[in-house]
Amino acid sequence: xxxxxxxxxxxTLRGLTNPRKVLLSGALCLALFASQINAPDWTRLELTDAxxxxxxxxxxxxxxEPIVLMWRNSLFDLDVTEEFVTENGVLIQxxxxxxxxxxxxxxxxxxxxxxxLYHTGGAFSAxxxxxxxxxxxxxxxxxxxxxxxxxxxxxxxxxxVGFGGSIVLTTRAVNVAEAIVSVFxxxxxxxxx
Numbered sequence: 001x002x003x004x005x006x007x008x009x010x011x012t013l014r015g016l017t018n019p020r021k022v023l024l025s026g027a028l029c030l031a032l033f034a035s036q037i038n039a040p041d042w043t044r045l046e047l048t049d050a051x052x053x054x055x056x057x058x059x060x061x062x063x064x065e066p067i068v069l070m071w072r073n074s075l076f077d078l079d080v081t082e083e084f085v086t087e088n089g090v091l092i093q094x095x096x097x098x099x100x101x102x103x104x105x106x107x108x109x110x111x112x113x114x115x116x117l118y119h120t121g122g123a124f125s126a127x128x129x130x131x132x133x134x135x136x137x138x139x140x141x142x143x144x145x146x147x148x149x150x151x152x153x154x155x156x157x158x159x160x161v162g163f164g165g166s167i168v169l170t171t172r173a174v175n176v177a178e179a180i181v182s183v184f185x186x187x188x189x190x191x192x193x
């Protein structure tokens with residue numbers, strides 16, 4: 001029995017000195033570790049069809065990357081531009097403009113007045129906002145024609161889900177492994193981003 005045990009210990013030690021096994025074990029440990037740690041400066045953004053669950057867009061973005069939503073407010077007949085950036089897993093609204101389509105410049109307002117102005121109407125422009133979101137549900141109307149620009153991609157909400165459909169935007173933090181894959185994909189396959 002002692003000889004069998006000795007043989008078992010020797011074969012185990014031999015396995016640990018096999019360079020391929022050591023490298024594979026190390027890579028596995030590193031991958032597990034990387035999947036548990038959040039990567040600073042990265043955000044995962046997804047747009048999903050609320051009715052079907054279909055993913056419309058799934059993107060891993062560097063923090064600070066601009067995202068713009070443009071739509072028509074049919075109630076007040078104003079063109080709306082909402083500006084966002086990503087920051088550590090959160091979408092931050094930084095500016096919003098309700099503009100008169102005739103080209104009259106909208107008056108600047110304080111960031112604290114934005115919530116009321118969304119509902120009361122009239123042209124305005126607010127900069128310096130810091131409104132955080134991790135989930136937004138959009139309902140698509142016949143007139144509004146909402147379009148979101150993420151990098152070079154333009155997503156037309158009505159084309160994606162149709163009149164009366166809903167799109168849900170969610171954001172979350174990105175782990176180190178996802179960030180590495182995103183950098184690799186953007187480098188090797190720029191169109192995949």
